[in-house]
Amino acid sequence: MQQRRSLTGRPSGTDGSDFSYRMTVDSRYQKVAQGRSQLQTSISIQAVVQLIRAVCLALSISKGNVPSPLAMSSLATAFLSIIVGELGRRRSRVNFLRFYIVAAAAVILLSIACLVKGDLKLEDILNVHVKVRKFEFLEATSVLLGLLVQVFTVKTTVSLISNMSPPKRTS
Incomplete structure (x- = not known):
């Protein structure tokens, strides 16, 4: 019991070279912690993008436009x-x-369908003389940004699931 007293600092009988016998965290669990952190960040970004889309849709409805069932x-x-x-x-x-x-x-498939069905064209965006409808442009931009975030989030989630699942034993 004398070896475990914390008052003296290092336990007696060791010179500090016993570090190789100490327990370490498996790299799989470290990857899970890192994946959960990345997933939290990407879900937060995804929530902000979807909130922007919801605001655009609400503003479009307030202007008297009929919302697209695909967008909803x-x-x-x-x-x-x-x-x-x-x-x-x-x-x-x-x-x-x-x-x-x-x-x-x-969501990725529905967002792509919304972009394809929308009447905002690339010529309207590139032509500076035509007044671009701001809400439609903002909605298209948020959909594209949302698609990028969704793809990254799916990749992170697949990696997280593979690290969370116990390794398969070979017999």
Whole structure:
């Protein structure tokens, strides 16, 4: 018991060379912690982008425009995926994270459909003489930014799931 007294600093009987026998954290768990941190950042960015899309949609509705069903379903699915992804990240639930990947893929497809169906053309953006509709341009930009964030988030989530799952034993 005398070796464990913390008053003397280092326990007696050791010269500090026993570091190789100390326990270390497996790299898989370090990767999980890093992946959860990256996922938190990307989910936060995704939430901000979807909030911008929601504001654009609300402003469009207030101006009397009829909202696109694709835009509404994309926005609803995105917010659902953000909630499920955050729950899966916080509680380390692989099934929630898998559902998040599926929902994020659906958001990507719906967002691409919104861009294709929209009437904002590249010529309108590049031509400085034509007055560009600001809300449509902002919405298209937020959709593109959201797509980039979604792709990065899906990649991070797949990596996180592979590190969270226990390694398969070979017999």
